[in-house]
Amino acid sequence: MADEKRDDPKKEQKSGFPQMSAMHVVIAIAVIVLAVIFIAKFGFGMDLISSSSGEMAIAKPRPVSPAPATIQKDVAVRPSISIRPDMLPSCDAPKTLCGDTCTDIQTNVNNCGACGNDCTSRDVKNVAEYGCANAKCTITSCQPGYGDCMNKGTTDVNGDGCETNLMTSESWIYNQYSSYVYQQKDPESKVYLENPANCGSCGNKCEGGSTFFGICDRGACRKVCWGTWLNCDNSWGNGCEQVFDDNNCGACGAKCPADSFCNNGCCVLKSDHSKAVADSLGVTCSGNIWVRQSK
Structure with missing residues (x-):
């Protein structure tokens, strides 16, 4: 037995890969199996292991979603900003x-x-x-x-x-001839505005009196005698002091001829009251009876 040959351990190490124990082999196989399972589930997108049987399965590619018909552009989204009252x-x-x-x-x-x-x-x-x-x-x-x-x-x-x-008494109707103003005889007709309250300016009232009334003529107050009255002394302090007569017929100083008399401001013949004649101022009344007043 002493003569029996033993293997030289140094020679075994030089012959190839180092020898592995059975335990090493089992561990290596387990690592490989776990690696395959991990890669199949997570690494390459292919199902190598069947989820139902646990056996090796044929690798199948995962389905790919079709591309949209139109490609939408990036849309900028404005962030919602809340402004505090103290920021306004x-x-x-x-x-x-x-x-x-x-x-x-x-x-x-x-x-x-x-x-x-x-x-x-x-x-x-x-x-x-x-x-x-x-x-x-x-x-x-x-x-x-x-x-x-x-x-x-x-x-x-x-x-x-x-x-x-403020300029005129709009409802006062009159005709103006030369130095005379003709108004309708009857003061009760009320076709003119008496005592306008706002002449030229608000509150400027054209005052009247017992024998005359005030009118607004182009923004200025003016006085006009009532009916058959005249202001022959040119003083409005005593109003219209003269009533119509044969020497002041319709106007101060308008005298009627000897064969006529003053009838409501018109000189008419004594023999024919329907026929008017000229007064000393050369004025003859028309068919209508008007009262002639001095401005």
Whole structure:
């Protein structure tokens, strides 16, 4: 037995790969199997192991979704921004923010009382210029010859505007010839306006008296005698002191001829009251009876 040959361990190490124990082989196989399972499930997108049987299966590619018919462009999405009240612009009292401008709505004609309330957009008669006061639209000025007299200083343009004619007594009807004004005889006809209250300006009243009345002539007050009265002394202090007679027939100093007399301001023949004749001023009444008054 002493002569029996033993293998040289150094020679075994030089012959090839180092020898592996059975335990090493089992561990290596387990690692390989786990690696295959992991790769099949997660690594390459292929199902190598059947989920039902646990056996090796034929690798199948995963389905690919079809491409859309049209490719949408990237759409910018605006982020939702919440603005705190203290971040908004503010105006110092008494001004209000109208658009991007601090505005005093108490006096601003284009934003009167509220933003956008434009007084100048109103259509009110005879108004030349608008304003804004105490948050209300006002009339700053009227067209020439007109006044806002009905509102008595409260000139809100929601009213009737510049409603008053300051130049004439519109309802007073008369004809003017040379130095005479002819009015209808009967003062009770009321076709003229007595004592206009707003002549030339609001509140300027044309006063009258017991024998005369006031009219507004082109913005100025003027006095006219009633009916058969005349102002021959040119003093309105005593009113119209002269009544019609044969020496003042229809006008001061208008004398009727000897064969005529004064009939309601017209010289007519004594023999024929229907026939008028010329007075000393050369005036002959027409068929209608008019009372001639001095300006």
